[in-house]
Amino acid sequence: MSPEMFAYPFLFIAIFFESFVLITLLSKPARAARARMPDAMTPSVAVIVPCWNEAATVGATCDSLLALEYPKEKLEIILVDDGSTDATQQSMARFANHPQVRIITKGNGGKYTALNAGIAATRAELIGCLDADSFVEPDALREILPCFNNPEIVAATSAMSIHKPKSILQHMQNAEYTFGITLRHAFASVNGLYVIPGPFSFYRREIVEKLGGFRYGHQTEDMEMALRIQHAGYGIENSPRARVYTGAPATLAKLVKQRTRWITGFLRNILGEYRGLLFSRRHGVLGMLVLPIAIITIGGSILLFLIVLSRLVRNILVAFEIRIGIPLSYTLVPHGSFDWFYLPVNSYLLLGASALLASFSLIVVGKRISKTSGSLTLELFSYSLLYGLVAPLWLIRATGDVVSGKCRNWRY
Template structure:
């Protein structure tokens, strides 16, 4: 029995991270969708609203506004809206300085959460395309043209940009892995989630954001539900710093997963393969199976402990112990933390512990209603 549990657990751990990308790659060879990804942006410049929600972002908001004003996009077609969600620092005063430059400022007197901030911004939006972006990410000059060019295709309803983590260690590697997956998903049908810090959606298919749910995930799911495709555009890039503290990154992961679970339950009809085909399989593989990984990690370790009399399983048990020791070493800042290889087990373990905590909160009815930007 222990052998069966061991091998089943191993398969369930490997599949979402290695098996699923392989399935996407092979399926893409058989049925790839022709796209304009990577093609020159050209002269396609629809009216765009750049929507920036902010809460106590005095350290980043000015550079974000300057970055937005410097984008290579016709100024008369670019509306910049900053919604301050009950900020108590200098955020509001900084944004007001740029009103004469055409920046629309909306200040909410009390903190109401990211969903309400986005809904307030949407109500003021005038562009055909709404680009959602965080204050912490700085966009490349041509990123606006690159992300909106995909909307030439009528079937495209949502486009994710590429957020690059600077000096991110495990976080940066994970980000690159997610971008790789999105590219594969885009070639077949749709991505299952957009970049939370930089993505765009047709305004006519935007629906009100709901508190306690992940806006980027909800936008992608709503897009597919309405009969459009959600894709990624690798040339639309932005750069952001990695989280300053492990505690901040853990909280961000836990919050993201909890809100993702809440969102997927709200849109659980999309998990039906008979109605949504390959997209449903992607949801099961990219999201649900990954959320199950920490439980299979526990089963793998426990079942392995009952098989130590056999040489092969003794070696796998030692390998697991080394993996977890490397993660602990990176967390504690020992000599192992200087090795790039130790950052992989560290971030993998951090992510899966965050999944465990998020699952416990979800199961006990705890929801994340108020949004706190990660310190970067």
């Protein structure tokens, strides 16, 4: 049996899932979410900014929060220094006398302990989280608050983009984040979100305290909290117009390290404490479709990469063998024009192209619903050129770590 036969089911599932997402965007809940407008509600809000060696960016992050269009008496900003060894405390010092800002200094214990320290320091109705290398639009808070008009919603996510992408690698990440905007918007309409990203996500404080606060969660505390919320039967919403911009790894090594942590955390959480969510009818689309396909996608992507790599190596070896038997002078002779008729087209190629086009559609939709700026052409080009080559690097590494039980130091 040809190895390609094992890739066909994965390609069919990929096309089916992307089609499901596009159709879900037309559903009544999704359309209602896009039509939702900021209202007059002004609950008390505290935004917690956990910091570890963020001297270069924490000042600008805090400035963006202070520029939010929201009553100053209702907005509190809590900067938590988690045992930084650089000049983070000095960068925080210029906000020490600001009436909206509170500064907490503690020993290093990890991001989840910094978040819990911030929660313990406030009685605000809603608590938000913002990574110290992220920056928000002035209307972002107004856009996300209407999610909480529904009493069944206990958390809400924003729409993330890369802050000032420069390299082709960062533009690829920006395309991936735009893809994620579409996915989160679609998943939220069927209560299928399984991660609440750190940049500008919000929670009902009383529910977070009831659930016991943030946990280690295999260094993916935001994903663990989302799974715990879903397991408890609560809802998670998304605001596609609450814009937040976050820093992106500038090198491939740092990107692989970051994404390995994300995938490792997902697999260890969902195959460990929260394996009961898998194929759970009680949890609807999340349990029966989103989580199973997320796992299938990891395995299928690795399989597809290995098949393509093996075929490439085989073809190179065959070409090399043929080249040895052909005189060099013959290879230098022109052999006529290219004819598209001889382009090898098969179902494997057509399915792959269909899946890629569906991905492009989701990126285009993400830019439109979130009103994200930037070059769509550059994003699509960088995504199609790089993503299929680099994503298997962290997928294979993370899967290997989970299987072997290896734990890494994730500090950059």
